[in-house]
Amino acid sequence: MIPLTMYFKGNFVKIELGIGKGKKLYDKRRDMAKKDAEMKMRKFKKG
Numbered sequence: 131m132i133p134l135t136m137y138f139k140g141n142f143v144k145i146e147l148g149i150g151k152g153k154k155l156y157d158k159r160r161d162m163a164k165k166d167a168e169m170k171m172r173k174f175k176k177g
Contacts, residue, residue: 135146153161 132148132150133145134148137144
């Protein structure tokens with residue numbers, strides 16, 4: 131659960147919460163491959 135907003139209403143503090151879901155394993159692998167490819171491109175451009 132992630133707090134989104136917090137506000138005061140009279141003597142109370144109200145917090146709006148959101149539910150977060152983690153990435154699936156295949157999404158993590160895709161992101162890692164993308165970062166790896168970008169890093170290789172930057173290294174190649176530098177020299």
